[in-house]
Amino acid sequence: MTTPRRFTGDTLVIASHNKGKVREIADLLGPYVATFTSAGDLGLPEPEETGTSFVANAELKALAAAGAGHVALADDSGLVVPALNGDPGIYSARWAGPSKDFAMAMRKVEDGLGANADRSAYFVCALSLAWPDGHVETVEGRCYGTLVWPPRGEQGFGYDPMFKPDGHGITFGEMDPAKKHEMSHRADAFRQLVERCFK
Numbered sequence: 218m219t220t221p222r223r224f225t226g227d228t229l230v231i232a233s234h235n236k237g238k239v240r241e242i243a244d245l246l247g248p249y250v251a252t253f254t255s256a257g258d259l260g261l262p263e264p265e266e267t268g269t270s271f272v273a274n275a276e277l278k279a280l281a282a283a284g285a286g287h288v289a290l291a292d293d294s295g296l297v298v299p300a301l302n303g304d305p306g307i308y309s310a311r312w313a314g315p316s317k318d319f320a321m322a323m324r325k326v327e328d329g330l331g332a333n334a335d336r337s338a339y340f341v342c343a344l345s346l347a348w349p350d351g352h353v354e355t356v357e358g359r360c361y362g363t364l365v366w367p368p369r370g371e372q373g374f375g376y377d378p379m380f381k382p383d384g385h386g387i388t389f390g391e392m393d394p395a396k397k398h399e400m401s402h403r404a405d406a407f408r409q410l411v412e413r414c415f416k
């Protein structure tokens with residue numbers, strides 16, 4: 218195995234156009250990075266997510282942003298529902314349509330489940346850190362839970378109101394963000410990335 222490359226700069230580009238994610242990433246990496254900017258702030262285009270895995274899409278988004286000349290971090294994430302053969306999976310954002318209607322996307326998940334007894338689900342988060350020379354470091358985190366209906370809570374974003382992490386009685390939508398950051402798929406991935414590239 219080759220030695221991982223460490224992040225040594227002071228500005229990190231968060232290669233995401235999702236404000237909920239940008240906020241969580243800045244929270245989680247705050248202690249290790251002096252200044253954040255985002256792909257949105259820099260006016261970078263949103264690349265088409267043509268990959269067939271979370272890892273492939275995270276790498277494609279990070280490399281696209283790093284092409285502008287700064288180290289960039291991308292997150293590709295989603296909700297995997299085994300009873301729906303893994304859907305919405307890498308299509309989690311696309312299920313919400315161009316207006317990012319997650320009330321509709323959650324209803325689509327619920328309709329798909331119908332009377333299915335298996336309401337287990339997990340979130341996946343692939344993180345990719347890319348340098349302008351094309352080097353990438355990638356990790357993947359997970360968080361297991363159960364889907365509830367109706368959705369509950371106003372915190373977080375995306376599918377959070379219908380996801381109850383294992384071992385807890387409330388959904389991510391009802392949970393204090395600091396608490397979500399202790400157990401989420403993104404937290405799991407960041408623990409690995411911080412260990413590898415930010416320490």
Ligand SMILES: O=c1nc[nH]c2c1ncn2[C@H]1C[C@H](O)[C@@H](COP(=O)(O)OP(=O)(O)OP(=O)(O)O)O1
Nearest residue numbers: 233234235292293294295296309310374375376377
């Ligand atoms: O913690 C989460 N809590 C709830 N829902 C979540 C979470 N993490 C990902 N998700 C869902 C919603 C999101 O829209 C999609 C990711 O899709 P994904 O393509 O990675 O992100 P995106 O298109 O929203 O922004 P961008 O690609 O610019 O980073 O999965």
Ligand SMILES: [Mg+2]
Nearest residue numbers: 266293310311
């Ligand atoms: Mg996306």
